Structure formats: structure tokens, C-alpha cells
Amino acid sequence: MDAAVVIAGAGPTGLLLAAELAQAGVPVVVLERDPEPRLAAMGMAVNAGVVELLAERDLMDRIGADGLPWPRAHFAQLWLDPGRVPGRQAHTYLLPQAKLEEHLLAHATKLGAEIRRGVTVRGVRQDAGGVTVDTSAGEVGAAYLVGCDGAHSVVRSAAGITFEGSESAFDGIAGDVEVPHGHPLYQQLGANDFSRGLFSVAPSGMGLLRVATGEFGRRPADRAAPPDAAELRAAVRRLTGQDIDVGTPRWLGRWDCETRQADRYRAGRVFLAGEAAHVHFPLGGQALSTNLEDAVNLGWKLAAELAGWAPSGLLDSYHDERHPAGARTCLTTAAQLALLHPAEQVAPLRQVMTELIEFDAVNEYLVRTAGGLNVRHPDGGDHPLVGRRVPGVPLPPGRGVALRFDRSVPLDVSGWAGRVDLVTAEPSADVPAAALLARPDGRIAWATDSADPEGLAAALSTWFGAPARA
Incomplete structure (x- = not known):
């Protein structure tokens, strides 16, 4: 075999x-079929959920230096106020996806991942012993x-x-356009909706603006x-x-209005x-946050299976957890x-929604939805923290x-040495529990408020298999 795992695609999901x-x-x-890292990547923001995920992996300080904090959020371009949400909150960052991919590529290669560029996947066959990938550079086994x-x-x-x-x-x-200082496009900065569709302009680099148009029904x-x-x-x-000069395109691409989900993962x-x-439909960074959550959910489960300690059904839990999460994202973007x-038909509904957002509970719910912060899995457990990050x-x-x-609180994890670390920390207002068990993807699998660690x-x-024998 060439590797234990082969990944097709060196976008953010594959690299993470x-x-x-x-x-x-x-x-x-x-x-990766592209011979060079791509510039023409449509993504332009990492939402609060992605910021939390990257911060867990000690990546956000480096990646965030190339972005711009954006302490706002929207739901269908109805503006929300994350500052009204109680507790510590991560903010969205304006960050071109190409820059994110650059950081994730460096992260993956530093850890030892091998990236083969200019290789096109043409077919796949599998049996009980492994997978063979037919590529433009020959067969690859895993x-x-x-x-x-x-x-x-x-x-x-x-x-x-x-x-x-x-x-x-x-x-x-959508694409990046080169413009001089004072160019008319700077007067269009922001996300705007019109009767025909959407028009947005955002800074994406020195002398660069990310311009996107979207016309419904055309x-x-x-x-x-x-x-x-x-x-x-x-x-x-x-x-x-308005007839506005759009500068000199560095690259332009197309985006569409499509909602699809695989029947199984x-x-x-x-x-x-x-x-x-x-x-x-790409709105508010939900696509990227859902994609990267797939990666971290699957990664540790594959590693556990290959290491020989995965409990029965762990690999199947990837579909069981992430398929509902993907379906939920498709629903909320729809x-x-x-x-x-x-626009004319939904105007009254948008007015009512604007009024509802004034209620703190509605604002918080939509902020968490748009930021990818309300995903909860594994779904279950009596404690309200179970399933959350x-x-x-x-x-x-x-x-x-x-x-x-x-x-x-007496916590005995000695039977799972090498799989689970025991850490004692100072109490935190952000974590209302006496103790908890977190999976490698940052999801809480168990929590307690008492000194009796039942369960x-x-x-x-x-989640971590049978304990090792003494």
C-alpha cells in the first residue's frame, strides 16, 4: 500500500x-488534480465555528494574521448582533479561502502528509483488504x-x-479584481441585496477587492x-x-444555486x-464550517481504527453524526x-424577521446557526454540554x-492511557461542569456537575474502546 489513507482533493477539507x-x-x-495551489477559490470568510475549531489546533493566531476580524453576522443578509450573545464569543474573520488553504497546506506537510499534485483520480475499486485508486499517474493503494x-x-x-x-x-x-486607491468600487464595500439578487464587495488583499454578483432567475x-x-x-x-468600472480581474469564476446531499457518507x-x-448556497461561511467539521470528525475515527483500538461502530458514527449536520446546513441555507x-414577495417576511431579531433569544439562535455553533453530536446524554464543542x-x-x-471528582482513565489524557484545570465560567470527557474532535462525550463521575x-x-488490561 502507498498509504494507510488516501485523500482525493487538496482543498480545505482534504488538507485539514x-x-x-x-x-x-x-x-x-x-x-490533487491542480498542479499548483489555486487562487480562484470562492470562499471569503471563516465563521465563528471555524475560528473555534482552528484555535483548538493552535492555528488561529497564524491564520488570523492574514484576515480581518468581522464582529458581525447575518441570516439571509438580515444583520445580527453577536455582541448580545452571552458568554465568550469567537468572531467571523474575512479571509480569502486561498490564504486559508495556504496555511492548511503548510500545517499538513509539516506534520508529514504527502501532497501529490497534478494527479487526477479516474476510478476506484475496493475489496475487504483495501482500496485501489486509478489515477493519471498510476494506481495508488490504501x-x-x-x-x-x-x-x-x-x-x-x-x-x-x-x-x-x-x-x-x-x-x-465572483473573483478578485485589482483596483487603485480611491476606485469607485470602494464605495460599494459591503453585502447588498437588490430586487434581482446580490452584490458584495470586500477587501481581499493589497489593492485587491473580492467582488461577487448573484442574479436569481437568470x-x-x-x-x-x-x-x-x-x-x-x-x-x-x-x-x-449603475455602470461601475470593475477594475482589472485577477481571476473570475462562476457560482450557482444548488442544494444536494449524498445519501450516505x-x-x-x-x-x-x-x-x-x-x-x-454559500451564505455566512456555513459551507466551510460544515466541511471542516466533517474532516475533524472523521480523522480521529480513522486513526483509531488503524491503531486497532476503535470500538465497534466508530467508523459508522461518522455518517450517523455528520449526515444530519449536513442536512441541517442544507436546510438553514435553503x-x-x-x-x-x-424580493417583492418576501419583503413582508423580512420585515417581521427584522423585528424578531430584536429579541435576544432569536438573535442568539440565528447567530449560533449562522456561525456553525449550534451543532450538537453525539446527540444524547443528560448533561446539556454533551455533544457540544x-x-x-x-x-x-x-x-x-x-x-x-x-x-x-475522582476520574480514572488509567485503562485508556495513550488514548485519553487526564487534565486538572481551574474552573471556567465558559464550562459549567465539574468534569467532562472530550473526544479528539473537541466534542464533549460526557459531563457531570457532581463529585460522582457516574457514566x-x-x-x-x-468512544475509546475497551480499557487496556493491566
Whole structure:
């Protein structure tokens, strides 16, 4: 075998998954068809959920230096106030996806992941012993294959996984344009909605602006043809009624209005993650947060299986947890679409929603939804923290942690040495519990408010396998 795990696709999902596996000592190879890192990446923001996830991995200080904190959030471009949400809150960052990929590439390669560029995946076959990937550079063998190769995933098709959903007529153009200081586009900064669709402008680098237009009910003349400056300028004119110079494009691409989800995230030894598993209208960074959560959920489970200590059903729990999360993201982005178009029909509903957002509970719910902060899995457990991410606590990479805030709580994790660390910490207002057990992906598997740690052994066995014999 060439590696224990082969990943198709070196976008953010594939790179973070590769880093998670390499951190756990798993030999991993990433196959990427593009010969060079891409500049034409549509993403422009990392939401609060992604910021928390990257901070856990000690990456946010470096990545955040290339971004701009954005202490706002929106739901269907109805503006929310994260500052009204109680407790410590991570903020969204304006950050071009190409820059995020640059950092994740450096992170993955530093940990030992191998990136093979200019390699196209053409087919897949598997048996009980492993997976063979047919590529433009020959066959590659592995114990497991993960398709992180986007909406048109070759891996998904080869595995026989369906990708049902819907698509609406939509004409979207986005890209980075070079503009001098004082250019008229600077007067258009922000996210704006019009009767025909959306128009946004945001800084994306020195002398660069990210411009995006989206027109509902319209299809491009040739979807396969790359847009040019004239087409972008015409779209801006149709939306705004103004003829605005759009600068000199460094790159332009198309985006669409499509919602689809794979019927299953696993077929034998083949898994799907990111946009190979789910696509939806891009709003508020929810796509990226859902994609990266797939990566961290799957990474430690594959590592556990390969290390030989995974409990029965652990790999299947990836689909069981992430498929509902992906479905929820598809639902909430579809709800936002319903609040955007047709503009005349939804105007009264938007007015009522604006009034509802004045209520703190509504504002908090939508802030958490838009920020990817309300995902809860494993779903279950009596304690309200179970299934949620450990807030504000850095975790040891690739390992579970039994975290004790009350020193009187007896926590025995000796049978899981090497899989779970025992840490005693000062009480934190952000973590209302006496003790908890966190999985390697940062999700809380067990928590207690008392000095009697009932249920800890069961949680340890459920997520970290049988205890080692003395």
C-alpha cells in the first residue's frame, strides 16, 4: 500500500483531514488534480465555528494574521448582533479561502502528509483488504479512501453514492479584481441585496477587492465559459442600475444555486467529506464550517481504527453524526434563500424577521446557526454540554481528554492511557461542569456537575474502546 489513507482533493477539507491523520501518526497521501495551489477559490470568510475549531489546533493566531476580524453576522443578509450573545464569543474573520488553504497546506506537510499534485483520480475499486485508486499517474493503494474532491466528486460516483437535490436558475460571478486607491468600487464595500439578487464587495488583499454578483432567475449564456470583466460589469449594472468600472480581474469564476446531499457518507472503505458530501448556497461561511467539521470528525475515527483500538461502530458514527449536520446546513441555507428571493414577495417576511431579531433569544439562535455553533453530536446524554464543542479550552492534538475542574471528582482513565489524557484545570465560567470527557474532535462525550463521575467508564468504552488490561 502507498498509504494507510488516501485523500482525493487538496482543498480545505482534504488538507485539514490530512493534518488530523498525520498528527495521529497515520501515513496519508493527498491526490490533487491542480498542479499548483489555486487562487480562484470562492470562499471569503471563516465563521465563528471555524475560528473555534482552528484555535483548538493552535492555528488561529497564524491564520488570523492574514484576515480581518468581522464582529458581525447575518441570516439571509438580515444583520445580527453577536455582541448580545452571552458568554465568550469567537468572531467571523474575512479571509480569502486561498490564504486559508495556504496555511492548511503548510500545517499538513509539516506534520508529514504527502501532497501529490497534478494527479487526477479516474476510478476506484475496493475489496475487504483495501482500496485501489486509478489515477493519471498510476494506481495508488490504501486501507481507506476519502473523497474531498468537491461537488462533482469522482470518488462519490465511483463508490455508487447518489447525490440528490435541487437547482434553481441563478447566474453568479465572483473573483478578485485589482483596483487603485480611491476606485469607485470602494464605495460599494459591503453585502447588498437588490430586487434581482446580490452584490458584495470586500477587501481581499493589497489593492485587491473580492467582488461577487448573484442574479436569481437568470442563467449564464454559457455556464462552462469563464466570465470576463465585461460580463461582471454588465451584472453589476443590472443589479444596481449603475455602470461601475470593475477594475482589472485577477481571476473570475462562476457560482450557482444548488442544494444536494449524498445519501450516505460511507461505502465500505470509501468515505465522503466536504462538498463531495453536501453542497448548498454559500451564505455566512456555513459551507466551510460544515466541511471542516466533517474532516475533524472523521480523522480521529480513522486513526483509531488503524491503531486497532476503535470500538465497534466508530467508523459508522461518522455518517450517523455528520449526515444530519449536513442536512441541517442544507436546510438553514435553503431557509435563507427563501428570505432573499423573490424580493417583492418576501419583503413582508423580512420585515417581521427584522423585528424578531430584536429579541435576544432569536438573535442568539440565528447567530449560533449562522456561525456553525449550534451543532450538537453525539446527540444524547443528560448533561446539556454533551455533544457540544469544549468552549475556550485548547486540547491535546489527536487525543481525548478527561478534564477536571473540581479536584474532588475522582476520574480514572488509567485503562485508556495513550488514548485519553487526564487534565486538572481551574474552573471556567465558559464550562459549567465539574468534569467532562472530550473526544479528539473537541466534542464533549460526557459531563457531570457532581463529585460522582457516574457514566464515565461507559463513555470511555463507547468512544475509546475497551480499557487496556493491566
